[in-house]
Amino acid sequence: GEDVEQSLFLSVREGDSSVINCTYTDSSSTYLYWYKQEPGAGLQLLTYIFSNMDMKQDQRLTVLLNKKDKHLSLRIADTQTGDSAIYFCAERGGYNKLIFGAGTRLAVHP
Amino acid sequence: DGGITQSPKYLFRKEGQNVTLSCEQNLNHDAMYWYRQDPGQGLRLIYYSQIVNDFQKGDIAEGYSVSREKKESFPLTVTSAQKNPTAFYLCASSSPVTGTYEQYFGPGTRLTVT
Numbered sequence: 001g002e003d004v005e006q007s008l009f010l011s012v013r014e015g016d017s018s019v020i021n022c023t024y025t026d027s028s029s030t031y032l033y034w035y036k037q038e039p040g041a042g043l044q045l046l047t048y049i050f051s052n053m054d055m056k057q058d059q060r061l062t063v064l065l066n067k068k069d070k071h072l073s074l075r076i077a078d079t080q081t082g083d084s085a086i087y088f089c090a091e092r093g094g095y096n097k098l099i100f101g102a103g104t105r106l107a108v109h110p
Numbered sequence: 111d112g113g114i115t116q117s118p119k120y121l122f123r124k125e126g127q128n129v130t131l132s133c134e135q136n137l138n139h140d141a142m143y144w145y146r147q148d149p150g151q152g153l154r155l156i157y158y159s160q161i162v163n164d165f166q167k168g169d170i171a172e173g174y175s176v177s178r179e180k181k182e183s184f185p186l187t188v189t190s191a192q193k194n195p196t197a198f199y200l201c202a203s204s205s206p207v208t209g210t211y212e213q214y215f216g217p218g219t220r221l222t223v224t
Contacts, residue, residue, distance in 0.1 A: 031211055097168075
């Protein structure tokens with residue numbers, strides 16, 4: 001079946017890099033996504049990666065994909081207090097549905 | 111500005127009452143989705159619609175109903191049959207035309223039933 005798992009909490013110091021990890025089960029997933037949710041708000045699409053790619057970089061964000069291990073990570077360089085939020089990993093499932101992880105709460109402290 | 115709107119942002123209802131949550135998009139997207147989010151949990155799919163006048167049950171459809179009479183609109187009714195309706199509800203849309211299938215979300219409606 002389809003399942004996405006993430007660690008629930010990550011705490012980093014301002015200016016350090018954050019790495020949020022995700023594992024998924026459906027090896028046929030063609031796209032994987034990272035979303036950000038600030039308190040009381042909807043989800044904001046940060047980036048996505050196609051399954052034939054190993055890495056994608058977009059400004060401070062770097063996505064790494066290890067298809068063999070079904071492992072996806074999101075690295076945020078120079079983490080700022082404005083990056084404090086919940087980050088969701090998602091994989092594309094059947095009928096164009098997205099399967100979401102439970103989310104990783106990122107706390108950035110001075 | 112193109113986007114997805116949900117109204118109202120906060121909604122309060124008494125137990126036993128049906129309530130309808132609004133979701134409108136002007137992105138010209140064919141597909142629309144409703145999710146429920148509970149504290150500390152991920153998103154769970156309630157209903158989705160790939161095209162006007164067609165919709166399918168998601169993982170937790172019991173106690174909910176939807177309609178898709180217009181491309182722009184996908185209202186969700188939370189019925190009195192829903193055992194625990196208090197939650198944060200998120201609407202999303204996507205377009206298969208892009209080929210990347212990403213979903214775009216509205217700001218959400220927080221429903222409290224007492």
